[in-house]
Amino acid sequence: MLFLITGMLTNSAFGQNTDWIWRPVVSYSWKSSDQLSYSTKLEMFNSVTDFDNQEAIQYIEPQFSFSYSLSPRVKLGGGFYSRWVDPLYSGYAYEQRLLQQIGFVTYLGDRRIAHRARIEQRFRNTNYLNRFRYQLSYDFPLQGDRLDPGENYILMYNDAMVAFNKSTFSGENRAGVGLGWYFNSKRKFELGFSYRTKNIFTDRDLGHVLLLNTLFYFNR
Amino acid sequence: MIKILTYLTFILLLFCTSNPLLFAQDTKQEVETSIHKNDMPAEALSILNEFWNKEKKADFYREFDGQSVSYEAKFKLNNYLHSIEFDENGTLLDIELLINFDEIPENTGKAIKAYLNDQYTKFRITRIQRQYTSDGDDLSELFLGEEFVDLNIRYELEVEAQNKEELGAFEFLFNENGQLIRKREIVRRSLDNIW
Numbered sequence: 001m002l003f004l005i006t007g008m009l010t011n012s013a014f015g016q017n018t019d020w021i022w023r024p025v026v027s028y029s030w031k032s033s034d035q036l037s038y039s040t041k042l043e044m045f046n047s048v049t050d051f052d053n054q055e056a057i058q059y060i061e062p063q064f065s066f067s068y069s070l071s072p073r074v075k076l077g078g079g080f081y082s083r084w085v086d087p088l089y090s091g092y093a094y095e096q097r098l099l100q101q102i103g104f105v106t107y108l109g110d111r112r113i114a115h116r117a118r119i120e121q122r123f124r125n126t127n128y129l130n131r132f133r134y135q136l137s138y139d140f141p142l143q144g145d146r147l148d149p150g151e152n153y154i155l156m157y158n159d160a161m162v163a164f165n166k167s168t169f170s171g172e173n174r175a176g177v178g179l180g181w182y183f184n185s186k187r188k189f190e191l192g193f194s195y196r197t198k199n200i201f202t203d204r205d206l207g208h209v210l211l212l213n214t215l216f217y218f219n220r
Numbered sequence: 221m222i223k224i225l226t227y228l229t230f231i232l233l234l235f236c237t238s239n240p241l242l243f244a245q246d247t248k249q250e251v252e253t254s255i256h257k258n259d260m261p262a263e264a265l266s267i268l269n270e271f272w273n274k275e276k277k278a279d280f281y282r283e284f285d286g287q288s289v290s291y292e293a294k295f296k297l298n299n300y301l302h303s304i305e306f307d308e309n310g311t312l313l314d315i316e317l318l319i320n321f322d323e324i325p326e327n328t329g330k331a332i333k334a335y336l337n338d339q340y341t342k343f344r345i346t347r348i349q350r351q352y353t354s355d356g357d358d359l360s361e362l363f364l365g366e367e368f369v370d371l372n373i374r375y376e377l378e379v380e381a382q383n384k385e386e387l388g389a390f391e392f393l394f395n396e397n398g399q400l401i402r403k404r405e406i407v408r409r410s411l412d413n414i415w
Contacts, residue, residue: 027412027413029410029412034386034387034388035387039412039415065415067415069387071342071380071382071387072344072380072381072382072387072388072389073380075415077415101415103411103414103415105411107346114411114414114415116414116415135414137414139409139413139414143253143254144252144253144254144281145252146252146409147409148250148251148252148253149251150251151253153409155413155414157414180413182409185407185410188413190413215413217410217412217413219410219412
């Protein structure tokens with residue numbers, strides 16, 4: 001994964017089709033039972049190159065999702081996201097998104113691999129889009145066999161997706177690495193980089209997005 | 221943008237100034253820290269030397285459960301992963317070996333399976349350790365001398381299980397007859413960052 005990202009950065013980081021983004025996320029999660037859990041997030045996309053003008057904020061997105069555990073390793077869920085696009089412009093746009101997903105965990109020895117398959121319906125003020133996504137992620141503690149309060153962890157993931165409607169079809173890939181600070185079961189912080197390749201399976205030039213991610217997680 | 225930056229900086233500072241041990245005590249989570257061999261109590265190292273003729277690769281840990289400190293050495297010996305726990309002074313507490321379910325005596329295994337079948341609609345055993353303790357006698361001497369009849373033998377199982385009331389991962393400790401001694405819920409790290 002690291003090689004993949006390094007290679008992509010080398011090839012594209014300074015290309016003309018590269019956007020540099022700072023993506024802060026704040027998340028709050030809670031459980032109502034062993035089976036049912038909920039999560040709210042606030043996510044922003046900030047253009048680093050346009051930080052001093054009206055294009056600084058590309059979107060603000062409140063998110064809500066829930067999940068139901070079918071077993072200790074499998075859960076089903078859904079959610080609703082609402083995106084406010086270009087909020088600093090007077091002619092801003094919206095996108096409402098519904099999603100359904102299944103997540104499951106597999107183990108290689110003591111190592112946990114998480115899988116997530118997701119279907120999305122994106123209702124924009126300009127069009128409607130479907131999206132299928134599959135994410136594979138791996139995280140492991142840096143100290144010892146298990147992650148204890150006060151310790152760090154590494155996270156790696158790849159999220160591949162296709163988007164389509166009646167007239168368009170395109171693919172996108174998102175690969176990322178992150179360093180996490182696990183303060184306790186109620187709070188953690190992640191700092192990471194991710195790399196998105198857009199316009200796959202289209203006639204257009206590939207688009208590249210490099211993101212600095214800062215994510216704060218609160219759990220009740 | 222300045223306001224947003226200020227807000228995020230405030231949150232970051234709030235995170236960074238937290239003392240993890242305070243929260244560890246609130247949640248009663250054990251904190252296991254990897255340490256160097258030289259940080260182990262001298263008495264513990266002396267006992268460990270009985271386990272091998274020459275220097276062996278091992279991992280060493282210090283564990284704090286919010287109230288007391290213990291030390292642990294983990295290494296492979298005779299094809300079994302050994303985990304040896306000591307108290308703060310280096311006194312040997314227990315010896316654990318990672319085993320497969322079919323290495324549990326048949327009647328004990330049946331009793332354990334019967335208990336789990338009775339309690340849960342679905343379960344999956346993910347880890348089994350045979351635990352040796354001693355009532356006052358020299359545990360390491362009896363263990364290395366294979367005088368197992370003079371030792372207390374228990375079985376520690378990690379199980380993913382569910383029934384109508386519970387769903388999660390649990391640690392069970394059974395005695396030699398397969399009777400339950402203790403059950404604890406295992407707090408796994410959250411999936412909220414990859415879900």
